[in-house]
Amino acid sequence: MCFAISSPAHAADTEAWTPTESAIRAASAGIALPQTVAGLSLSKSGEASNGGRAVDNYAQYLSEDGAIQATLYVYLPTYADASLAAYMTDKAVMERFGAKTRRTAYASASAAGRADSAIRAVYEDAADGALTTAAGFVHAGRWIVKIRVTGPTERRGEVLAGLDGMLANLSVDDPASLHSTAPASFAACPAAPTADARPTPAKLVGEAVPQDVRIPRDGRDALCIRGTVATADGNYDMLQQAGRNDGAIIVPIDDSGTVLAFDPATDGQGYKLSIHMVGQTDLYGVYDKVPSPRQVAAIIDGKDTQTAEAQAVATYAANGEITVSRLAQKGR
CATH class of the missing domain: 3.40.1000.10 (Mog1/PsbP, alpha/beta/alpha sandwich)
Structure with missing residues (x-):
């Protein structure tokens, strides 16, 4: 990555x-x-x-x-x-x-x-x-x-x-x-917009913990593939809940828990980006809509200037404690 x-x-x-x-x-x-x-x-x-x-x-x-x-x-x-x-x-x-x-x-x-x-x-x-x-x-x-x-x-x-x-x-x-779980199932996905999204001036509110990504987990509902992201290292699926165009979008990156998530902002204005890993979530800004596959590829490849650096990092301890550290942003 x-x-x-x-x-x-x-x-x-x-x-x-x-x-x-x-x-x-x-x-x-x-x-x-x-x-x-x-x-x-x-x-x-x-x-x-x-x-x-x-x-x-x-x-x-x-x-x-x-x-x-x-x-x-x-x-x-x-x-x-x-x-x-x-x-x-x-x-x-x-x-x-x-x-x-x-x-x-x-x-x-x-x-x-x-x-x-x-x-x-x-x-x-x-x-x-x-x-x-x-x-x-x-x-x-x-x-x-x-x-x-x-x-x-x-x-x-x-x-x-x-x-x-x-x-x-x-x-x-x-x-x-223990969560009941089943293999992921996939249904037909409606055509998704392909136009690029724009970053918004919305301020980070520092609330991205896993349950904030509002999408069913552990196979509880069908997902669909919204689009395919082609990067220098391979292709990745943009997944959303089947039958919903207004929910969260996730992009799984590897088999060890790295996931990009675009979740509807709490005020209903745009989508906030977070990158989830083992023991850490990097918190980014808000886009006016879900970024295009081209933009997501740029984020993964490290070529997107808007998300070159996280605005804050949430660090998870084994005992359940979460520490959020805000980071200084260049040019802000």
Whole structure:
């Protein structure tokens, strides 16, 4: 990604994982998994990024011979949506493992003892037929849990047992925090205007927290593709709620929770831009309407002068605290 991301001071260091006698636990998230499950054993754990903040955590598991590898991710995207995480991971898997890859399962599943609280995906014949890879996605409170298990095609049964065992043995402190989720569904999208939007003089009000992006999540309603954004690094979909022309627009960027959001301003005048990541939301200004695909591409590529710098940054701590830092703007 080329757009500017600010780096405010980190909150006090937090332990990513707390091991118990038989499990590994992400204490801030209230989520745990046994250290040995379905023939896989914990190998290492730590933070994928945002070191010391415990908002982007991973734990790697291996079979005894190391041929089957699994990773448990517990992370805090400021736009949390298990359906969207599955959708973007699906695109990444298909792109990474080649044209022979076949998706053989992609549906709601049980996790942590609750029905329909996960999305389960299975891919066969990956890497020219050499691998089977599988994934599970859970939305618990503010957190996303992603499980990836990969192994040789001839050991497909062990790969699937690993994924299913991890989903079944996942432990959540507050079962009520589990969101029911289903794969994203897409309906026909009406033709969208293609004219460029203009920045407005509206002042930032500093209120962009995830629930402010008013669009159904976790597969609760159909989405549609408003347009395709072509950038230097690839193509991205502009998504909106099907049947609504006045709602939020989101542009998922990757499978780790980066999302551009254009949400109707609270006064009904235009759309405010926010960029959501793991543990951080960058807050930008307001456009008089939804920017065109060309403008969105310029934002992603870092070539849009109006959004070269954020006006404010909301930093999320693992304990739920949010700190908003306003930034000095050049030429203002």
